[in-house]
Amino acid sequence: MPVHNAEIAETLNELADLLEIEGENPYKIRAYRNAARSIENYTENIASLIQAGRTLPHLPGVGESIGNKIDEIVKTGHLEKLAHLEQKLSGHLAELVAIPGLGPKRVKILHEKLGINNLEDLSRALESKAIREIPGFGEKTEAHIQHELERRQQSRPRLKLAFAEQIATSLLDYIHTIEGIKNAIIAGSFRRRLETVGDLDILITCKTGSNAMKEVILYEDVEETVSQGETRSTVRLRSGLQVDIRVVPDASYGAALLYFTGSKSHNIVIRTMAVQKGLKINEYGVFKDDTQVAGKTEESVYAQVDLPYIEPELRENRGEIEAAQKNQLPKLIQIADIVGDLHVHTKASDGSYTLEEMAMAAQRRGYQYIAITEHTQQTRIAHGLDEKRLTERLKRIDRLNEKQSGFLILKSAEVDILEDGTLDLPNRILKELDLTVCSVHSNFNLSLKKQTERIVRAMDNPYFNILGHPTGRLIGEREPYAVDLKQIMDAASERGCYLELNAQPDRLDLRDIDCKAAKDFGIKVAISSDAHKISDFNNMRYGVDQARRGWLEASDALNTRPWETLQRVLQRI
DNA sequence: GCCGTTTTCGGCCCGACTGTTTTCAGTCG
Numbered sequence: 001m002p003v004h005n006a007e008i009a010e011t012l013n014e015l016a017d018l019l020e021i022e023g024e025n026p027y028k029i030r031a032y033r034n035a036a037r038s039i040e041n042y043t044e045n046i047a048s049l050i051q052a053g054r055t056l057p058h059l060p061g062v063g064e065s066i067g068n069k070i071d072e073i074v075k076t077g078h079l080e081k082l083a084h085l086e087q088k089l090s091g092h093l094a095e096l097v098a099i100p101g102l103g104p105k106r107v108k109i110l111h112e113k114l115g116i117n118n119l120e121d122l123s124r125a126l127e128s129k130a131i132r133e134i135p136g137f138g139e140k141t142e143a144h145i146q147h148e149l150e151r152r153q154q155s156r157p158r159l160k161l162a163f164a165e166q167i168a169t170s171l172l173d174y175i176h177t178i179e180g181i182k183n184a185i186i187a188g189s190f191r192r193r194l195e196t197v198g199d200l201d202i203l204i205t206c207k208t209g210s211n212a213m214k215e216v217i218l219y220e221d222v223e224e225t226v227s228q229g230e231t232r233s234t235v236r237l238r239s240g241l242q243v244d245i246r247v248v249p250d251a252s253y254g255a256a257l258l259y260f261t262g263s264k265s266h267n268i269v270i271r272t273m274a275v276q277k278g279l280k281i282n283e284y285g286v287f288k289d290d291t292q293v294a295g296k297t298e299e300s301v302y303a304q305v306d307l308p309y310i311e312p313e314l315r316e317n318r319g320e321i322e323a324a325q326k327n328q329l330p331k332l333i334q335i336a337d338i339v340g341d342l343h344v345h346t347k348a349s350d351g352s353y354t355l356e357e358m359a360m361a362a363q364r365r366g367y368q369y370i371a372i373t374e375h376t377q378q379t380r381i382a383h384g385l386d387e388k389r390l391t392e393r394l395k396r397i398d399r400l401n402e403k404q405s406g407f408l409i410l411k412s413a414e415v416d417i418l419e420d421g422t423l424d425l426p427n428r429i430l431k432e433l434d435l436t437v438c439s440v441h442s443n444f445n446l447s448l449k450k451q452t453e454r455i456v457r458a459m460d461n462p463y464f465n466i467l468g469h470p471t472g473r474l475i476g477e478r479e480p481y482a483v484d485l486k487q488i489m490d491a492a493s494e495r496g497c498y499l500e501l502n503a504q505p506d507r508l509d510l511r512d513i514d515c516k517a518a519k520d521f522g523i524k525v526a527i528s529s530d531a532h533k534i535s536d537f538n539n540m541r542y543g544v545d546q547a548r549r550g551w552l553e554a555s556d557a558l559n560t561r562p563w564e565t566l567q568r569v570l571q572r573i
Numbered sequence: 574g575c576c577g578t579t580t581t582c583g584g585c586c587c588g589a590c591t592g593t594t595t596t597c598a599g600t601c602g
Contacts, residue, residue, distance in 0.1 A: 025574080026585090027574070027575085027584085027585055028574050028575090029574090030574085030575095030585075031574035031575055031585095032574075034574090034575080035574085035575085060575095061574090061575065061576095062574095062575085063574065063575050063576080064574090064575095065574060065575085066574070066575085100600085100601080101591095101599095101600070101601090102600085103599060103600050103601085104599095104600095105598080105599060105600085106599070106600085135593090136592090136593070136594095136598080136599090137592090137593085138592065138593060140591080140592060140593085141591090141592065141593085144591090144592090188602095199602095201602085227589090227590055227591070227601095228590085229589065229590055229591095230589090231588095231589070232588095232589055232590070232602095233590095234590090234601095244602075246589095259587090259588095259602095260602085262602085264586095264602075267586075267587095268585095268586055268587095269586095270586090271586040271587075272585080272586065274586090275585095275586075276578085276579080280586090280587085281586080281587085282586085282587055282588065283587080283588070283589095284588090
């Protein structure tokens with residue numbers, strides 16, 4: 001099993017943590033972190049490339065030295081430099097740096113003065129009240145560390161975007177009732193529509209003399225005020241979600257929005273470009289010799305560094321700035337481009353509504369078609385359909401279609417891919433369908449090789465059209481099964497098969513970078529709600545968000561096409 | 574350690590808040 005990119009990145013980040021404690025050159029440390037990020041963003045498995053004897057692709061921020069370290073991690077499974085540092089510092093100091101309020105400097109002091117090597121030592125030192133005696137520390141710092149350590153034990157994972165959105169919407173509604181508020185918007189990863197959100201960044205402009213900041217932190221859901229200032233405060237909500245609130249003048253709104261939307265690495269590049277032009281960008285605007293020359297809108301800030309507006313979903317420093325320079329930014333897909341849904345369940349398998357009810361709801365949304373994709377017999381727990389039951393359903397769909405015009409119910413099924421790569425229903429019934437969505441629902445634990453071969457073999461079936469939820473992950477709950485998506489994409493491209501972007505908020509399967517990889521492969525993506533009830537049709541929005549993060553345009557998706565066109569696209573090669 | 578319209582050395586984004594001091598370092602985003 002080759003090393004995951006995430007593991008390589010983690011090793012480099014750990015190295016950066018320890019070097020920081022060592023007091024190493026901060027730019028060197030940043031270099032390691034930049035490289036780690038670059039590796040996380042890379043779609044192909046780097047270890048597989050190296051083991052196949054191929055040269056490492058050019059990754060931004062990875063030069064000769066870090067390149068050699070990656071090689072070492074892949075080939076030996078560990079990094080000598082890291083092991084050496086761990087031994088030298090004799091402890092798990094990286095886990096200490098992870099505690100909010102403890103940075104490398106303080107960890108180093110705790111290590112040297114009190115011999116604190118890990119979380120356990122820290123806990124004991126807190127009990128004996130020894131920390132407050134160290135110069136530079138004090139009672140409050142000690143209490144803060146104690147507090148964060150306790151919080152850590154009940155640590156909350158990042159929230160899924162859809163859940164964070166519920167919390168965010170209520171908070172924003174409250175803020176809008178406050179006297180003197182002009183603008184209030186949630187920036188940060190929420191605005192970039194990242195699949196999970198660690199905290200909320202709320203940006204506010206208000207009339208002069210307004211008490212907005214004081215009022216915001218009176219919100220009934222606030223459990224704790226972490227810090228409070230004139231222009232910036234941090235609170236924690238009952239849900240555990242941290243909220244950063246910033247107030248800026250109107251003239252700075254665009255600059256502040258750009259800055260607080262991030263991502264951090266996108267901002268760093270933009271600021272560096274400004275420095276090269278003799279300008280300074282901060283959250284208050286763009287400045288030339290202390291005179292503000294832009295900043296009221298995001299467009300005005302980008303214009304100062306000769307860039308067009310870049311959509312928030314693209315701001316990850318994954319090539320969007322280079323694309324913007326060449327005027328080659330994608331025209332991102334929008335929810336209004338979607339004309340149908342290719343993955344819908346009803347009561348017949350594990351859905352909650354009848355065929356008629358789902359069809360009517362889809363029509364009300366303005367869709368031209370939906371594909372009814374019941375589970376098949378293997379998925380017994382979801383009352384999967386056998387050949388006989390499916391045949392009956394198809395007749396019912398025919399009858400419904402005859403009665404209506406301007407809307408089409410497509411005959412389909414979510415067909416199980418069996419362990420040996422065969423499909424769960426015979427071809428004599430599959431050929432009656434308008435299209436198939438084929439998914440893995442069992443044997444998640446196969447090896448990378450076997451799982452990949454299983455899916456590729458399934459694609460050999462001429463009635464295979466779309467691979468449903470391609471990695472099987474459940475965000476924060478279940479890891480993706482081991483599968484080589486590049487090989488899958490290769491095979492799909494050769495055979496005329498397609499991939500689904502499952503829009504369920506806890507799946508969002510494909511990931512953003514895999515969407516981009518599919519696009520680069522020329523493979524179109526079905527953005528599908530996987531609706532089991534009427535309200536699930538709303539999931540489509542999260543799918544489109546994810547697609548936008550993956551650089552997809554309307555033409556890169558299947559279900560932006562009328563059925564007549566889509567039918568031709570689905571024709572196997 | 575990386576990188577190049579400043580080009581193989583000398584730079585590398587910028588500001589707010591807290592706690593402990595008394596003018597600022599550390600941390601965070």
